[in-house]
Each structure stands twice: as C-alpha cells, then as structure tokens.
Amino acid sequence: MTIKHIALSFGYVEDNALGWVFFSKEPGFKTPIEALEDLALGLLRAYDENLFYEKTLGDCCKETQAVMPGAKLCAKCGHRFGPEELWDVEQFEYWLRGLVRGTCDSLGMTFDDNLGWDPWAGPPLGHPLEEILLVSQPAERFLVKALNPETVPDRCRLALIQWWEDSLRGWPDRDREAFIAECNEQKFNW
Numbered sequence: 001m002t003i004k005h006i007a008l009s010f011g012y013v014e015d016n017a018l019g020w021v022f023f024s025k026e027p028g029f030k031t032p033i034e035a036l037e038d039l040a041l042g043l044l045r046a047y048d049e050n051l052f053y054e055k056t057l058g059d060c061c062k063e064t065q066a067v068m069p070g071a072k073l074c075a076k077c078g079h080r081f082g083p084e085e086l087w088d089v090e091q092f093e094y095w096l097r098g099l100v101r102g103t104c105d106s107l108g109m110t111f112d113d114n115l116g117w118d119p120w121a122g123p124p125l126g127h128p129l130e131e132i133l134l135v136s137q138p139a140e141r142f143l144v145k146a147l148n149p150e151t152v153p154d155r156c157r158l159a160l161i162q163w164w165e166d167s168l169r170g171w172p173d174r175d176r177e178a179f180i181a182e183c184n185e186q187k188f189n190w
C-alpha cells in the first residue's frame with residue numbers, strides 16, 4: 001500500500017464543513033499514519049509561516065508595546081507577542097477548519113514548499129482508491145493527534161503534551177498509540 005493522497009473533512013457536528021480538502025505528495029507513504037503525520041507537520045509549518053514568523057510588528061503593535069509593556073497581544077490587530085504565546089492547539093484547529101473556505105490560490109500559497117504537499121480543488125480522480133486516505137470529520141482533531149510530540153518544533157511540544165494529558169483525562173484509552181492503530185486501519189473514531 002502506498003498513500004499518496006489525503007482527503008480531509010473538517011468540523012464537528014453543526015460545524016462539519018460541506019466540502020473536503022485534498023492534498024497529494026509523491027512518492028507517497030508506506031502507512032497512513034506516516035502520511036498523516038507528515039501532512040500535519042507541513043500544515044503546522046504553514047500555519048507558523050503564514051500567521052507568525054512572517055508577520056512583522058505593525059505600527060499598532062509597536063504602539064501597544066509602548067503603552068503596555070508586557071502586553072501579550074496587540075490591542076488593535078490581535079497579533080500575539082512572545083514565543084510562549086506562539087502555539088495553541090485550539091487556535092491551530094480553528095485555522096485548520098478554515099482551510100475548507102479557502103481557494104486553490106490561497107491553499108497553494110499557504111502550502112508552497114511545506115513538506116511538498118500539493119493542495120487540489122477536487123478529489124484525486126483517476127488514482128487507485130488504495131492510494132487515498134480519507135480522514136473523516138473532525139479532521140483538525142485527527143491532524144493534531146497525528147503530530148508527534150517528539151518531532152514538532154520545540155515551542156509546540158509542551159502545549160501538545162499538555163493537550164494529550166487533558167484529553168486522556170476524559171478518554172483514558174484513547175492515547176496516541178490507539179490513534180496510530182486506528183489511523184493505520186483507516187478508521188477515525190471521534
């Protein structure tokens with residue numbers, strides 16, 4: 001089996017999006033979890049580059065910092081200050097849910113060079129079904145679960161570990177190992 005394409009359905013219950021987002025990467029992956037982890041890392045990188053690292057402080061941000069030293073975000077545009085504020089699982093999930101409302105252009109720009117994943121406007125027609133991993137809603141949650149705490153950027157690690165601890169309190173048997181097994185069976189249980 002080689003997984004070359006991933007189709008994702010974002011949202012949960014009423015938020016469930018009425019469309020899917022598709023990505024492809026050659027030459028593909030041996031297992032579903034390898035593919036999903038790689039895509040999740042690429043999306044995390046895209047999220048950082050688009051929302052944080054390339055953002056220079058605007059005049060409004062500098063003004064906020066002058067008036068309120070130690071402020072955690074800009075009073076006007078909401079830009080966050082300080083590396084400890086850079087990553088938050090819920091904000092990342094929110095951003096992921098928004099992908100389905102993008103265009104090919106916005107997705108293409110967003111994912112330029114991010115681990116080599118290409119976004120598509122429609123399903124990968126003409127390719128064998130075995131090459132396609134279908135990730136049911138809420139795909140944003142499964143992408144977070146696919147992130148490996150050992151390979152995410154340093155500043156994300158603690159937040160990710162904390163997120164797992166919180167979620168295991170409610171679902172003690174739904175740890176990352178269980179998720180990996182489900183993913184490889186191509187079963188996504190909320």
Ligand SMILES: [Zn+2]
Pocket residue numbers: 058059060061062074075076077078079
């Ligand atoms: Zn600002």
